[in-house]
Amino acid sequence: MKRYRTIIFDMDGTLTRTNQLIFDSFNHVAEKYIGKRLTPAEIIAYFGPPEEEAVRNMIGAQHIVPAMEDYYRFYRSEHARLAEIYPGTVDVLEFLRAAGVRLALFTGKGRRTTDITLEQFGITSYFDVTMTGDDVEVHKPSGNGIAKILQHFRMMPTDALMVGDAVADITAAREVGVEIASVVWDSYGMKDVLELKPDHLFHDVQEFAGWLQRIYV
Numbered sequence: 001m002k003r004y005r006t007i008i009f010d011m012d013g014t015l016t017r018t019n020q021l022i023f024d025s026f027n028h029v030a031e032k033y034i035g036k037r038l039t040p041a042e043i044i045a046y047f048g049p050p051e052e053e054a055v056r057n058m059i060g061a062q063h064i065v066p067a068m069e070d071y072y073r074f075y076r077s078e079h080a081r082l083a084e085i086y087p088g089t090v091d092v093l094e095f096l097r098a099a100g101v102r103l104a105l106f107t108g109k110g111r112r113t114t115d116i117t118l119e120q121f122g123i124t125s126y127f128d129v130t131m132t133g134d135d136v137e138v139h140k141p142s143g144n145g146i147a148k149i150l151q152h153f154r155m156m157p158t159d160a161l162m163v164g165d166a167v168a169d170i171t172a173a174r175e176v177g178v179e180i181a182s183v184v185w186d187s188y189g190m191k192d193v194l195e196l197k198p199d200h201l202f203h204d205v206q207e208f209a210g211w212l213q214r215i216y217v
Contacts, residue, residue, distance in 0.1 A: 001215045006155055007096060008146060008178070009127075010164030011107040013186045015089050016117055021075065021082035025051075026058070028074040029067050033059040044188065048140060048168075050110030050133030076116050085121045086185065088205035092212065093126040099216040102153055104129040106145040108168070111135070129153075141168035143175035150176070163208075167192045183208060 012018045019040075026043045030036060038058075046054040055071060056064050096103055105127045107114055111134040118124040129152050131145040138144040150160060157177035162169055165183050170193065173180035182198035184190045185205060194201075202208040 002179075003215055004101065004159065004161040004179075006102045006104060006149070006153055006160040008104045008106050008149055008160060008162045010162075010166070010169050011105060011109060011114065011117065013165035013188065014163060014169075014183055015123070016083060016085050016121065017186055018083045018117060019186070019188060021078060024078065024082060025071050025075045026055070029055055029071050030058060032070060033063050033067050040188070048108060050108065050139070051113060052110060072112055072116075075113055079116060079120050083117065083120070085123070086205050088209060090123065092205065092209050093123060095209070095212065095216070097126060101216070102155075103127050104131065104149045104153075106131045106140075106149060106162070106172075108133045108140045141171035141175075143172040143178075146172055146176045146178055150178075165189075165193070167196060170196050170198055181208070 009015055012022065023040050023043050027037045030038050046057055051071060052064065052068055055067055059067055093103065103126055109132055111132045114130060114132045118130070129149050131149055133139050136142070136144045136148065146160070146162060150157060160178045161181055162173035162178050163181045163183060164170070165186065167189055170180050170182060179199045181200040181202060182193050183202045184193060185203060200211070202211065
């Protein structure tokens with residue numbers, strides 16, 4: 001079995017159950033600035049760029065500064081109530097680091113919310129590189145973030161694996177020529193993910209962990 005030198009993880013829906021926190025953060029702002037609540041599907045339609053650009057597209061530019069402060073304040077204050085790290089995730093990260101695998105994070109989130117979640121769950125130190133939506137020229141589903149990570153490690157695409165829950169992760173990985181492991185333990189787009197036939201597919205963290213152990217032990 002192939003031993004990847006680098007594994008690149010998505011965050012939301014892959015390492016962390018944060019979708020409800022994101023939906024509620026968006027609606028906290030939407031209710032205050034445009035007077036309505038949005039459905040999850042309506043919020044997902046704004047995904048791609050990091051939160052500031054998404055919120056600007058949602059409410060307009062006039063109140064973006066106070067709106068983002070409201071967003072970040074809500075995201076941090078409600079994090080413990082609405083978000084969790086998937087059971088077994090820390091064990092996976094520990095195992096991979098002990099096996100000498102270089103770990104990276106590539107998320108469409110902005111830097112500020114990424115750092116909040118990493119800090120809240122105590123997993124910042126596991127990642128050699130953290131690439132957010134604020135750090136790329138072209139956002140997911142572009143593979144720009146993956147390419148930057150490979151450049152940082154001076155590695156070829158064949159050395160790496162991307163792990164993510166969304167169609168955007170598959171598209172980004174294939175653009176750069178990196179294998180994709182799709183995880184569907186909390187995927188809001190599972191049907192679309194399955195239709196794209198990812199290189200590897202895992203239904204729970206334990207299944208993923210067992211596969212990694214067969215590779216690196």
